[in-house]
Amino acid sequence: MNTAATHSKAHMLRRVFVWELPVRVYHWINALCILGLIGTGIIIGNPPAILSGKEAYAFFWFGTVRFIHFVAAYVFMFNFLFRIYWGFVGNKYASWNNFIPTNKQFFSDMWNVIKTDIFMTKAETNHSIGHNRLAGFIYFLTFIAFAIQCLTGFGLYSATSDWWLPSMFTWVPPLFGGDFFLRVVHHWAMWFFILFAVVHVYLVFYHDYVEGRGEISSIGGGWKFIDEEVFNKNHPGNEPKK
Amino acid sequence: MITETKPRRATYYEELSDKGYSRRDFMKFCTMIAAYMGLQSSGAAQVAKALETKPRVPVIWLHFQECTCCSESFIRSSHPIVADIILDKISLDYSETLMAAAGFQAEEAMHKTMKDYHGEYVLCVEGSVPYGADGVYCMIGGKTSLDILKEAAEGAKAVICWGSCASNGCVQAAKPNPTQATPIHKIIKGKPIIKVPGCPPIGEVMAGTLVHLLTFGTIPELDGIGRPKAFYSKRVHDSCYRRPYYDAGLFVEAFDDENAKRGYCLYKVGCKGPSTYNSCGIMKWNNGTSYPIQSGHGCFGCSEEQFWDNGPIYARMPNAGGFGIEASADKIGMTALGVTAAGLAVHAVATNLRKHKVVEDLIEEGKQSEQELKQD
Numbered sequence: 001m002n003t004a005a006t007h008s009k010a011h012m013l014r015r016v017f018v019w020e021l022p023v024r025v026y027h028w029i030n031a032l033c034i035l036g037l038i039g040t041g042i043i044i045g046n047p048p049a050i051l052s053g054k055e056a057y058a059f060f061w062f063g064t065v066r067f068i069h070f071v072a073a074y075v076f077m078f079n080f081l082f083r084i085y086w087g088f089v090g091n092k093y094a095s096w097n098n099f100i101p102t103n104k105q106f107f108s109d110m111w112n113v114i115k116t117d118i119f120m121t122k123a124e125t126n127h128s129i130g131h132n133r134l135a136g137f138i139y140f141l142t143f144i145a146f147a148i149q150c151l152t153g154f155g156l157y158s159a160t161s162d163w164w165l166p167s168m169f170t171w172v173p174p175l176f177g178g179d180f181f182l183r184v185v186h187h188w189a190m191w192f193f194i195l196f197a198v199v200h201v202y203l204v205f206y207h208d209y210v211e212g213r214g215e216i217s218s219i220g221g222g223w224k225f226i227d228e229e230v231f232n233k234n235h236p237g238n239e240p241k242k
Numbered sequence: 243m244i245t246e247t248k249p250r251r252a253t254y255y256e257e258l259s260d261k262g263y264s265r266r267d268f269m270k271f272c273t274m275i276a277a278y279m280g281l282q283s284s285g286a287a288q289v290a291k292a293l294e295t296k297p298r299v300p301v302i303w304l305h306f307q308e309c310t311c312c313s314e315s316f317i318r319s320s321h322p323i324v325a326d327i328i329l330d331k332i333s334l335d336y337s338e339t340l341m342a343a344a345g346f347q348a349e350e351a352m353h354k355t356m357k358d359y360h361g362e363y364v365l366c367v368e369g370s371v372p373y374g375a376d377g378v379y380c381m382i383g384g385k386t387s388l389d390i391l392k393e394a395a396e397g398a399k400a401v402i403c404w405g406s407c408a409s410n411g412c413v414q415a416a417k418p419n420p421t422q423a424t425p426i427h428k429i430i431k432g433k434p435i436i437k438v439p440g441c442p443p444i445g446e447v448m449a450g451t452l453v454h455l456l457t458f459g460t461i462p463e464l465d466g467i468g469r470p471k472a473f474y475s476k477r478v479h480d481s482c483y484r485r486p487y488y489d490a491g492l493f494v495e496a497f498d499d500e501n502a503k504r505g506y507c508l509y510k511v512g513c514k515g516p517s518t519y520n521s522c523g524i525m526k527w528n529n530g531t532s533y534p535i536q537s538g539h540g541c542f543g544c545s546e547e548q549f550w551d552n553g554p555i556y557a558r559m560p561n562a563g564g565f566g567i568e569a570s571a572d573k574i575g576m577t578a579l580g581v582t583a584a585g586l587a588v589h590a591v592a593t594n595l596r597k598h599k600v601v602e603d604l605i606e607e608g609k610q611s612e613q614e615l616k617q618d
Contacts, residue, residue, distance in 0.1 A: 011607065045558065046572070047510065049495050062491030118589075120596040159477055159519070174466025177547035179517035184571070187559060191575035195582050202586045210597045212604040 012228035013213070018093045018130050019222040026083050027219055033076035034193055037149075040069040041190050073153055080146045093130030099140040109133035117206070125211050127230045135203075138196075145192050152186040155179075251297035254456070255290075268293075278525065279450045279462075280472040292457040299456055300355050300363040302394055306387040307380050307414050307423055308369030311442040312405040318528055319445025349383050356397050364455060365398035367391065369407045370414060371429055372421035379421040391429060400434040400461055401426060402451065406544060409439035409468075416550035427468065434461045437468040441544035446525050447473040467547060469519070478541050479515035481523030484508065502538065512556040513540030520545040 019027075043065050052059070087096035101107060113134035115121045126132060131139065155172030156179055173179050208215035213225045252260075258268055269290060276285040305313075355363055369387075372379040377386030395401055403426045406412035414423040427435050438451050451470050454462040462470040479485065487493070487507040494502040494511050509516070515523075518541050522533040534541055540556070543549040553560030559570050594601070 047491055047493060049493065049510075050491055051501075052492065056486045056490040056492055059490035059492065063489035065491075066489075120592055123596060123599055125597070125600055159475075160480060171466060178467070178552075180514075180543065180546060180549075180552035183517055184553070184560060188571050188575075191571065191578065194575065195578060198579065198582055199586065202590075206589075206593060210593060210600055210604075212608075 011212075013225035014228050014231045016129055016224050016226055016231075017091075017222055018224045019218055020091055020094060021222065022082075022086055023090060023094050024219055024222055026079055026086065029075065029079045030083075033072045033079065034197065036072040037069060037076060038190060038193060040065050040072070041187075044069060045187055070157065073150075073157070076146075077150045077154070080143075080150065084143075098131050098136040099143065101137065106133055106137075110137055117203075127226060129224060129226055142192075142196060145189055145196075148189050149186065149193075152182045152189070155182050156186065253296060254293040254298055257298065275446075275450060275453050278446045279454055289453060289457050293453075296456065296459075299399075300359045301366060302352060302355055302363055302398075303366040303368065304387075304390060304394060306367065306369030306371050306391070306407070307421070308405065308407040308412075310368070312368045312407075312448070315440075315442035315445045315527075316404075316448045317445070319449050352394070356394060360397040362399055363397065364400055364402060364452075365394050366402045366404055367408045367426050368404040370411045370423040370425055372414075372423050374420065374422035388429070391426070395430045395433055398433060400436065400455065401430055402455075403427065403435060403437045403439075404448065405443055406439045406441045406549065409437040410547045410549075412441060413550050415548070435468060436461055436464065436470060438473075439469060439545045439547075440520060441542070441549075443545070444473075444521055444525050444527060447521055465519070469545070473521045474519045474545065476519065476521070476524075477516065478518045478520050478523050478535070479513075481521075482507075482515055482535055483523065484535060497538070505538075508535060508538075508540040510558065511540055512554060512558060514543030514546070514549070514552075515541040517552075518543040518546050 044062075047062060047065075084096075086094055087099070101110075110133040113126060113128075113132045116124070116126050117132075117134070130136075151169065151172050154166050154169040158166045158169040158172070159179075161167065173182055176182055176185075204215055207213075214223060218224045255268060259265075269286070272290040272293065273286040276283075276289045279285065279289075281288070303313075369380075371377070371387045371391055373388070377388045380387040382390060403409045407414070407423075408426045411419070411423045411425045414421060415425070427437065436451060436455075438448055440447070447470075450473060451462060454460075454470070454472070462472055465471050465474055479488070482488075484505060484507045487505070488509055492501065492504075492506045494506045494508050496502070497511060507513070513535065515535065522541070523535070526533045526536070542555065543552060546552065557570075559572070
């Protein structure tokens with residue numbers, strides 16, 4: 001049987017376990033929450049006009065929309081907290097240092113990604129395994145956006161609840177002089193999520209298309225694939241076992 | 243002790259009996275105000291005892307940059323004793339609006355109170371203090387309001403900021419704040435300051451704050467921005483009688499539509515109830531007659547910091563500065579989304595041109611493998 005090794009152009013791909021199950025579960029919970037929060041958030045910000053001859057007791061749809069928003073917000077926040085925790089106990093692709101720049105190399109790698117994948121000054125592709133440096137840094141910004149949404153959102157919510165958890169956010173509104181400003185920040189920040197989601201999905205397709213290493217499926221099964229050569233170069237003395 | 247050298251001051255109850263109020267009237271007042279203050283039922287007795295036994299507290303009430311709507315609101319609070327207890331000659335030693343004296347005599351009265359009751363009197367301030375042009379925008383008796391305030395605050399036991407002007411500067415502090423109107427808490431340091439914002443504040447809220455001070459001798463529990471929690475801890479939205487329409491998603495779309503006639507929720511025409519903390523929905527105004535939302539107009543958000551600069555009155559979201567007149571967050575967001583989509587489309591085309599070789603190789607390799615598999 002002919003194998004790929006027999007012709008010169010063939011890639012010998014090596015399977016790498018990149019995204020652990022908790023990371024993948026986090027990703028999809030996060031995606032669903034964000035979609036739900038954006039959808040309900042847009043409705044809460046500007047509810048559609050409904051004309052009805054019925055009495056108010058016949059409806060509770062706006063209350064339900066808000067309820068979904070709040071439930072999703074709780075799930076989103078705990079999911080986010082879990083991801084921070086996993087940044088310290090997860091594998092090296094999940095670690096916090098993929099996101100927060102700690103050295104100059106981080107920035108030069110990031111610049112390299114910008115050149116290769118955004119401005120395409122090079123015709124080749126990169127060989128990052130987990131997050132590339134630019135993506136990692138953008139995710140760091142999204143974590144900041146998550147924190148902003150949690151603080152402003154629960155800050156706004158805190159006055160309507162007596163539970164200790166939202167009550168932990170009562171300090172937020174006075175810090176910004178009341179609910180008005182929080183409301184505006186919360187609304188504006190939503191657009192960051194919308195733009196992020198669009199670019200994120202596009203880039204996943206882009207990487208899968210030009211690199212052919214299982215970018216899209218990796219968030220389902222956790223596997224990515226890298227060239228045997230690249231693997232050996234990065235792991236000298238760590239030749240694959242038979 | 244200095245106090246012993248002074249003539250004994252009458253208690254509130256004594257002053258009220260002299261004015262002809264019956265014991266029954268007095269107890270009714272105590273019960274009402276205790277209820278407004280959110281005390282438990284035994285609180286009425288505490289209030290009564292305090293007003294029976296404690297000598298009246300001298301009050302100096304200063305007016306700076308303001309419209310006197312706070313005083314107007316105060317004298318219209320629902321129980322006549324409220325006005326009598328503070329605004330009659332009993333307690334008010336100095337108030338530009340309500341005192342009988344004028345000119346030198348008035349200034350003399352104020353200074354006498356400040357000297358005789360140093361560390362005991364309560365300073366009430368209505369209005370903000372202008373810093374611009376060395377404070378000439380507000381001068382009384384030849385002195386700037388800043389000097390008057392500092393002098394009066396020096397010996398005060400506590401400072402009460404009546405209304406939004408004193409609490410956050412209100413309309414005269416709105417951008418661009420030409421007179422550099424400044425709220426009291428930014429000027430006076432080291433004194434207990436109670437903010438009672440609102441434009442104006444509710445009369446009963448003002449009375450309740452004062453009575454708390456008299457009854458317990460302490461300042462009431464304050465929220466994060468210095469307002470008494472008893473009156474400012476609930477959102478107007480949460481005590482609104484139109485709230486069921488909000489939950490049902492039934493909104494007024496325009497002030498002259500059918501939904502407005504039906505009394506639906508004013509959320510979409512800019513009601514600030516969801517971001518405003520006050521007692522309007524519960525206490526209402528003018529002896530419990532009505533309040534803005536009940537009159538068909540959205541809440542103004544007047545008890546919140548800088549409410550004039552917090553966006554349009556009749557829309558939910560403020561427009562963004564620097565993006566043109568009609569640029570709301572959503573319009574800018576939609577534009578950014580369009581630009582992003584266009585950028586991605588360009589990138590996608592560029593990818594197919596620039597990464598042509600890599601992609602070709604992948605496709606070639608894939609096809610070759612496909613054919614080799616077929617040959618087997």
